Every structure is written in C-alpha cells, then in structure tokens.
Amino acid sequence: MKQDHPISEFARAMQSVPLRPADASEIAAIAKKHSGITSGENQPEFLRTRLSKRLLALGLHSYTDYVSYLKGPNGRAEAILLVEALATHTTSFFREPAHFDWLNDTGLPALTQGERRRANLAVWSAAASTGAELWSCGMVIEEYLRTSGINVNYQLFGTDVSRAVLSQGALAVFSEREIANIPEELRKNYLLRSKKVVREGKPVYRIVPKLRQKAKLAYANLLDPDSTELSTPMDIVFLRNVLIYFTPEDQKKVVQGVVRRMRPGGYLFVAHTETVRGLVDGLFSVGNSIYQYEAPDG
Numbered sequence: 131m132k133q134d135h136p137i138s139e140f141a142r143a144m145q146s147v148p149l150r151p152a153d154a155s156e157i158a159a160i161a162k163k164h165s166g167i168t169s170g171e172n173q174p175e176f177l178r179t180r181l182s183k184r185l186l187a188l189g190l191h192s193y194t195d196y197v198s199y200l201k202g203p204n205g206r207a208e209a210i211l212l213v214e215a216l217a218t219h220t221t222s223f224f225r226e227p228a229h230f231d232w233l234n235d236t237g238l239p240a241l242t243q244g245e246r247r248r249a250n251l252a253v254w255s256a257a258a259s260t261g262a263e264l265w266s267c268g269m270v271i272e273e274y275l276r277t278s279g280i281n282v283n284y285q286l287f288g289t290d291v292s293r294a295v296l297s298q299g300a301l302a303v304f305s306e307r308e309i310a311n312i313p314e315e316l317r318k319n320y321l322l323r324s325k326k327v328v329r330e331g332k333p334v335y336r337i338v339p340k341l342r343q344k345a346k347l348a349y350a351n352l353l354d355p356d357s358t359e360l361s362t363p364m365d366i367v368f369l370r371n372v373l374i375y376f377t378p379e380d381q382k383k384v385v386q387g388v389v390r391r392m393r394p395g396g397y398l399f400v401a402h403t404e405t406v407r408g409l410v411d412g413l414f415s416v417g418n419s420i421y422q423y424e425a426p427d428g
C-alpha cells in the first residue's frame with residue numbers, strides 16, 4: 131500500500147481545521163475589500179478548501195490566527211495571496227466564440243475601414259487570467275489584417291489582480307489540451323510547437339513572437355483605478371466572467387472605471403451571463419453581450 135508523506139497528512143489535517151462563522155465573515159470581508167471578489171461570503175466550505183494551504187504555508191493552526199495575521203503587519207501582503215487563493219481563473223481560447231466571429235465580421239471592419247477607422251487599435255483584456263482571451267483576440271486581429279491587406283497598428287493589454295496568472299500569461303505557453311479550441315488555420319499561423327518541452331506527455335505550444343511583441347501584461351485591480359499606469363484609450367475591451375464575482379455596487383464602479391478608459395466608438399464585451407445594462411451611460415447594445423461606447427455628450 132502507498133504510504134502517505136507526512137506533509138500530505140498534515141495538509142489533510144489542515145482541511146479539517148474548523149472555521150468559525152465570525153472568522154469566515156472577516157476573511158471574506160478582507161478579500162472583498164482588496165479585490166471586490168465576493169466568493170467565499172456565506173461559503174465556509176469553499177473558504178476552507180481554498181485556504182488550508184495558506185494556513186499550512188504560514189504554520190498557523192486556526193482560522194482565528196489567520197484573521198489576526200491578516201490584520202497584522204504582514205496583512206497587506208497576505209491579502210494579495212488570499213485573493214489569489216479565492217479567485218477563479220478559469221479561461222479558455224475562443225471562449226464564447228460568437229464574440230470573436232462578431233469582432234472579425236463587424237467590429238474590426240468598423241474600426242479599420244469605416245468612418246471611425248483608427249490608425250492604432252488598443253485591445254484590453256481587463257481580467258485576463260492566463261491570457262487565452264487576449265491571445266485569441268490577437269490572433270483574430272492579426273489574421274484579419276493579413277487577409278484584408280489593411281495596415282493598422284495594434285497593441286494588446288492584459289491585466290489581472292493575480293500576479294501568478296499574469297506571469298503564466300506572459301510566458302504564453304499552452305498545453306495541447308488548452309489550444310484545442312483554436313481553429314486549425316490560426317494554430318498554424320500563430321503557435322509554435324516546442325520540440326523539447328512537454329506537458330501532460332504532449333508537446334507544448336507558444337504564441338509566436340509577432341503577437342507576443344504586441345502584448346503587455348500587468349497588474350491592475352479593477353476596483354482601484356490608481357493600481358494601473360495603463361493610459362492608452364481602449365478600442366476593444368473584454369470584461370468577461372469577472373463581474374459575476376462583484377456586488378452590484380462594485381459592478382457599477384468597475385464598469386464606470388473601464389468605460390472611462392475607452393475611446394468613443396470602441397466595443398465592450400461582457401460574458402453572455404453578464405450585463406452592464408443600467409450601470410453607466412453611454413453604452414449601447416450592438417450584439418449579444420457586446421456594447422459600443424459613445425461619450426454621453428457626443
């Protein structure tokens with residue numbers, strides 16, 4: 131029979147450490163204050179599953195001690211790790227593919243050929259996770275420019291509150307399973323297959339340098355406008371699968387902050403399960419969970 135390593139026994143023991151409702155509320159409130167994320171509120175089991183590793187790493191024996199640690203001199207740094215542990219980073223290439231079809235067929239022609247064409251396009255994936263959304267958009271733009279012969283500059287910005295996913299995103303390396311949704315033609319043009327590195331027993335793939343050079347991934351907290359130096363007015367913004375984690379008030383704050391960074395005529399994509407209706411002025415529905423921003427006075 132396989133013997134358990136003492137560390138894994140200890141980790142299992144940590145998972146059974148009880149979490150008092152008062153500690154659960156304090157932890158959830160600290161996470162919300164730092165990121166807006168409400169995951170964990172009234173979900174003690176979720177908190178315990180996600181946080182037992184933090185207790186183990188810190189050598190703490192109770193969640194009451196963890197709350198004290200969060201309130202102590204190392205609290206700010208720990209709050210970042212708390213948010214990392216509670217955030218859900220699920221993402222995939224060409225998630226909600228209708229958005230990318232719309233971009234190719236309607237959005238990009240309007241932004242590059244119509245009356246409101248731009249010489250430079252700025253794309254922002256505002257809760258980028260490991261970058262699949264940003265790279266999907268980059269591939270669509272690059273392919274659109276290549277096949278239409280249009281010459282427009284573009285930049286790709288990806289931001290997130292989790293530094294761990296951002297550094298993964300900047301590496302731009304994905305497994306065979308992760309790239310499964312990328313259309314064949316785009317795979318051929320925008321991925322390099324590694325001859326040496328393997329993951330899950332299969333070769334890994336890296337985004338081509340041409341796209342990587344266009345991209346900048348950086349920390350930004352959507353609830354704290356001062357947390358980013360991003361100043362380029364954005365033409366295409368993805369704010370998908372993140373609003374669901376915020377309270378209605380924070381959703382409003384986040385969408386207001388995002389729209390403030392958009393260039394009039396630009397497009398905002400939210401997830402099909404999300405809406406920005408009634409949150410801010412100046413957003414007009416132009417497709418299924420796609421909005422165009424117009425400055426309220428013009």
Ligand SMILES: C[S@@+](CC[C@H](N)C(=O)[O-])C[C@H]1O[C@@H](n2cnc3c(N)ncnc32)[C@H](O)[C@@H]1O
Pocket residue numbers: 164165166167217218219220221222225256257258259260263289290291292295350351352353368369370371372375
């Ligand atoms: C479920 S993923 C969505 C990824 C991608 N947008 C998509 O739709 O596939 C949510 C991401 O939002 C990030 N996030 C959560 N709160 C945030 C905040 N306050 N500011 C910036 N990013 C945040 C998380 O770290 C996570 O990577």
